[in-house]
Each structure stands twice: as C-alpha cells, then as structure tokens.
Amino acid sequence: MIRFLILTFRTAGKKNLSADELVSKLEEGSNKWCKASIQVLCTLWSEHGASVHAQQKVHSMLSTCQLVDVQWKLAMAVSSDTCRSLNSPYVSLLLKVLEPSGQISQRSFEMTIPQFQNFHKQLKEMAAIMETV
Amino acid sequence: MADVEETKSQSGLLNRIAQMVYYNKSEITEELLKDELYPEMSREEFKALYDKMKGLLKSIAIADMDHSQLEAFLTAQTKKQGSGRVSAEQAAALSRFWKSQRVRVRESLLAQSRWETTLKGLSWRVDLQAADNLRNSDHSDPVALMELELGRDGQDSEFLCLEFDEARMNQMLKKMADIQESIDRVVHHA
Numbered sequence: 001m002i003r004f005l006i007l008t009f010r011t012a013g014k015k016n017l018s019a020d021e022l023v024s025k026l027e028e029g030s031n032k033w034c035k036a037s038i039q040v041l042c043t044l045w046s047e048h049g050a051s052v053h054a055q056q057k058v059h060s061m062l063s064t065c066q067l068v069d070v071q072w073k074l075a076m077a078v079s080s081d082t083c084r085s086l087n088s089p090y091v092s093l094l095l096k097v098l099e100p101s102g103q104i105s106q107r108s109f110e111m112t113i114p115q116f117q118n119f120h121k122q123l124k125e126m127a128a129i130m131e132t133v
Numbered sequence: 134m135a136d137v138e139e140t141k142s143q144s145g146l147l148n149r150i151a152q153m154v155y156y157n158k159s160e161i162t163e164e165l166l167k168d169e170l171y172p173e174m175s176r177e178e179f180k181a182l183y184d185k186m187k188g189l190l191k192s193i194a195i196a197d198m199d200h201s202q203l204e205a206f207l208t209a210q211t212k213k214q215g216s217g218r219v220s221a222e223q224a225a226a227l228s229r230f231w232k233s234q235r236v237r238v239r240e241s242l243l244a245q246s247r248w249e250t251t252l253k254g255l256s257w258r259v260d261l262q263a264a265d266n267l268r269n270s271d272h273s274d275p276v277a278l279m280e281l282e283l284g285r286d287g288q289d290s291e292f293l294c295l296e297f298d299e300a301r302m303n304q305m306l307k308k309m310a311d312i313q314e315s316i317d318r319v320v321h322h323a
Contacts, residue, residue: 083242109250120309130275
C-alpha cells in the first residue's frame with residue numbers, strides 16, 4: 001500500500017497533476033477506493049502537490065547529466081502484422097550519459113521525421129541564444 | 134426510406150469498428166453496437182455481419198489498398214457465393230469509408246507499431262554560468278539545460294536532464310546535420 005502511494009505521488013508530482021486529476025487517475029485504476037480515502041488524498045494533494053512537483057523539478061535539475069556520446073540511426077519500418085506496407089522512416093538515438101554519480105549509462109529513443117526536425121530546430125535555437133548571450 | 138437507413142447503419146458500423154480496432158476507443162462493445170445500429174437483428178446474425186465487415190476492413194487496411202486495388206477487391210467480394218458475399222450497398226459503404234478514413238487508419242497503425250521509447254516532450258533553458266573558483270570571473274559561459282521526456286505508451290515517462298556547453302552543443306548540432314543529410318538523401322527517393 002505504502003509503495004503504491006509513494007509511486008502514485010511521485011508520478012503525480014512529475015506530471016504536475018491537479019488534485020482532481022489525481023483522483024480520476026486513482027479511480028480509473030480501481031473502483032475499490034472508499035469515498036473517505038479519496039477525500040483525504042484529494043485534500044492532501046491540494047495542499048502539498050505543488051511543492052512535491054517543485055522539489056522534483058529541482059531534483060531533476062540537480063541530477064543533470066553530461067552527454068558523452070551520441071549515436072544515431074535512420075531506419076525504415078517496412079511492414080508489421082497489422083500493416084504490410086508501413087514505409088515509415090524514423091530516427092533512433094543512443095545517448096551515452098555521464099550521471100552525477102560518475103556512472104555512465106545509456107538511453108535510447110526514437111523520433112518520427114517531423115519530431116526529429118523539431119528537435120533539431122530547438123537545438124539550433126538554443127545554440128543561437130548561447131551565441132548571443 | 135429503408136435504403137437510406139441501411140446505408141447509415143452500414144457506415145455507422147464501419148466507423149464504430151474502426152474506432153474499436155484502430156482508434157483505441159475501448160468503451161464500444163459488440164453488444165452496444167448491435168443495440169445502436171441493428172436492434173431488430175438476432176445476435177448470431179449481427180455477429181456474422183460484424184465479423185465479416187471487420188475482416189474486410191482489416192484486409193483493406195493491412196494492404197493499405199489504393200483506389201484500383203480497393204475496387205478490384207470489392208468487386209471480387211461481390212461475386213463470391215454464399216454468406217461471404219458482399220452486397221453492393223456494403224461494398225459502397227466500404228469504399229466510401231476507406232476513401233475518407235484511409236489516412237487516419239494508416240496513422241493509427243503506424244503509431245501502434247512504435248513500441249520503443251519515444252521522445253514525448255522537450256523543454257530547455259540557457260543559463261549563464263556565473264564565476265566559479267577555477268575561472269576568471271569576467272568570462273561567463275552559457276550553458277544549455279535540456280530536459281527530455283522519454284517514454285512509451287502506457288508507461289510512466291523518464292525525465293533526462295542534459296547539460297551542454299558551447300562545444301558539446303556544436304558537436305550535437307553537427308550530428309543532427311548529418312542525420313538531416315541522410316534523411317534528405319534517403320527519404321525523398323522513397
């Protein structure tokens with residue numbers, strides 16, 4: 001139960017959910033919640049939710065990683081069991097990051113071509129600002 | 134009168150099937166559909182109709198049929214013998230449906246085939262690094278902080294925060310330019 005609550009609060013903080021959103025999420029998960037419990041959680045979150053979220057933001061800023069290496073791949077999804085001719089290109093990135101702890105870890109993710117182009121555009125904007133600053 | 138009603142029900146059935154299968158609206162059930170569109174039909178009859186239309190729709194979607202493929206396919210279906218035969222009205226409904234929904238169904242199929250982690254969000258800011266004890270204090274270096282939200286459907290996202298100085302940013306930009314070059318070379322020829 002405690003584990004569940006911790007996880008729920010952590011997610012709600014990260015997503016900056018309002019008290020109402022948190023309640024709907026809980027109710028979606030199970031119809032076994034009793035009114036009183038929901039009320040308590042709702043009040044609790046209304047009072048403390050914002051500071052949980054702020055604290056998490058700080059925490060994630062403090063755990064800033066350094067990018068050590070980037071590998072990329074441009075691939076094409078050709079076919080799937082629900083669609084024989086997908087013909088869908090996508091970009092896949094593999095990031096090697098140095099965590100504040102000193103450990104090196106990897107993260108990979110995919111982007112559609114439009115997503116990639118937006119990503120690229122944002123990086124260019126950052127670079128432009130860095131130059132003028 | 135009856136024809137118009139029949140046409141509406143056919144179109145309605147196809148739209149609903151698409152919503153269930155492709156657009157992930159899970160509140161619709163076969164039971165509800167029957168009550169909504171064909172209340173007078175028996176359950177067995179409706180199930181047969183539902184399965185038939187769903188099967189046809191899946192065949193069309195799996196092949197992502199273009200206009201001529203669709204026409205050939207539907208013509209063949211109308212010529213079949215027995216219960217597998219598709220009526221002219223049903224064929225017309227399928228044809229109309231595919232013409233308007235093809236792109237949307239295709240996009241839904243594409244999205245369903247993305248199982249890996251994707252970039253869900255990106256936010257950033259540029260900071261000026263104030264003096265520290267190792268450097269000359271009149272020289273401020275800009276630092277970009279980028280927060281990537283990485284996740285999959287149905288799972289909670291992970292937030293990855295990266296820091297870039299100018300040198301690293303330039304390296305990153307170079308890689309992105311390489312990717313764009315590859316895209317330009319490959320994708321336009323597809």
